[in-house]
Amino acid sequence: AQSVTQLGSHVSVSEGALxxxxxxxxxxxxxxxxxxxxxxxxxxxxxxKYTSAATLVKGINGFEAEFKKSETSFHLTKPSAHMRDAxxxxxxxxxxxxxxxxxxxxGTQLTVLP
Amino acid sequence: DVKVTQxxxxxxxxxxxxxxxxxVQDMDHENMFWYRQDPGLGLRLIYFSxxxxxxxxxxxxxxxxxxxxxxxxxxxxxxxxxxxxxxxxLCASTPSGRTSSEQYFGPGTRxxxx
Numbered sequence: 383a384q385s386v387t388q389l390g391s392h393v394s395v396s397e398g399a400l401x402x403x404x405x406x407x408x409x410x411x412x413x414x415x416x417x418x419x420x421x422x423x424x425x426x427x428x429x430x431k432y433t434s435a436a437t438l439v440k441g442i443n444g445f446e447a448e449f450k451k452s453e454t455s456f457h458l459t460k461p462s463a464h465m466r467d468a469x470x471x472x473x474x475x476x477x478x479x480x481x482x483x484x485x486x487x488x489g490t491q492l493t494v495l496p
Numbered sequence: 497d498v499k500v501t502q503x504x505x506x507x508x509x510x511x512x513x514x515x516x517x518x519x520v521q522d523m524d525h526e527n528m529f530w531y532r533q534d535p536g537l538g539l540r541l542i543y544f545s546x547x548x549x550x551x552x553x554x555x556x557x558x559x560x561x562x563x564x565x566x567x568x569x570x571x572x573x574x575x576x577x578x579x580x581x582x583x584x585x586l587c588a589s590t591p592s593g594r595t596s597s598e599q600y601f602g603p604g605t606r607x608x609x610x
Contacts (some may be wrong), residue, residue, distance in 0.1 A: 391536060416598055425500070425601035426539075427587055474540060483529075483554075485597060486538040 384409050386475050388487035398494045401445075401460040403490045405473030408454065415456040416474040416484065417447055426472065431455060443467070468494045500602035502587055507542070515574040518604050518609075519587030526592040528570035528600065530562065533584040545570055546592065550589045577609045 407413060414433050418426040428445040430441025437449045447458045456473060473487040503518035504594065527546050531539040531554075541554030543562040551562050559581060562570045564591040570589075574581055584606050 418601075423505075423604075423606075425603045426588075428598045428602070431598055483541065483544065484539075486540075488529075488536055488538040 383477050384413065384477060384485045386485055386487035388471075388473050388475050390488050390490055391488065392491045392493065392494045393480065394493040394495055395463045397465055398462050401458070401467065401492065403458040403471050403473075405447075405458065405487060406454055406455045407456065407473075407475045409475060409477070412449075412451055414476045415447075415449060416476070417441065417456075418444070418472045419443075419459050420470045420472065420489075422469075429458070429471075444455060463492075463494045465494050465496065466494055498587055500587055500600050502602040502605050504605050505603060506606050508610065509574075509577050511578060513553065513574075513577050513609075514572055515573075515577050515603075515607065517572040517585055517587075519570045519572070519589075519602055519609070521570075521587075521589040521600070522565065522568065523589065523591070523600070525589035525600075526567070527590045528564065529588040529590075530560075530570065530572045531586045532556070533586055533587065533604070539586060542572065544552050545590075575606075579609050582609045583607060607609075 385408045387406045416431045417429040418435050420426050430439045432449045442445045445460045471490050474484040500521045529541045529544040533539050545564040547552045561573045586604045587602040590599045
């Protein structure tokens with residue numbers, strides 16, 4: 383069974399600082415990987431996804447993530463945090479053979495300090 | 497744009513009541529999902545459906561059932577609501593065929609069982 387680990391349930395950064403949210407997966411073959419964002423009282427919105435076309439994936443709102451097979455990681459970064467980035471972020475993985483199903487990490491709550 | 501709607505944003509029910517949560521998508525997606533979201537646990541899959549009248553159990557199906565009579569509509573049923581079913585419920589859909597496709601989420605229903 384696949385699993386996803388998000389290190390750090392809460393991360394705080396100052397406005398303008400680098401955002402780094404960590405995600406590690408366990409899978410016997412490179413899966414599809416996703417980052418979603420959830421703003422308060424809303425559903426999940428896709429930030430970006432990795433489907434093997436390129437290891438560095440750029441998403442919306444200035445976020446990007448790099449797939450590192452050797453480290454089984456897919457960390458999310460943004461060079462400069464904005465107040466509007468405060469939200470909960472979820473990493474998810476799907477098996478290429480059964481990609482209809484996603485396995486989610488437990489989420490990371492990002493706080494941006496003024 | 498894909499739109500996934502859920503029948504209620506907030507719902508308060510009493511223990512023992514039968515509860516219906518409805519989800520409708522407008523993009524002709526074959527696959528639909530029900531998740532529950534709890535703090536620190538991420539999203540956990542309750543049931544999913546890959547076609548009309550078809551359903552499969554997810555990771556936590558106990559206490560829930562589902563119905564899919566039409567392609568665009570997927571209902572989650574709590575036969576006899578209990579307080580431990582107080583949670584946020586999220587519906588999602590995705591097309592079949594493109595295995596790398598992301599899931600599209602509704603805004604969620606926050607259910608409180610008293």
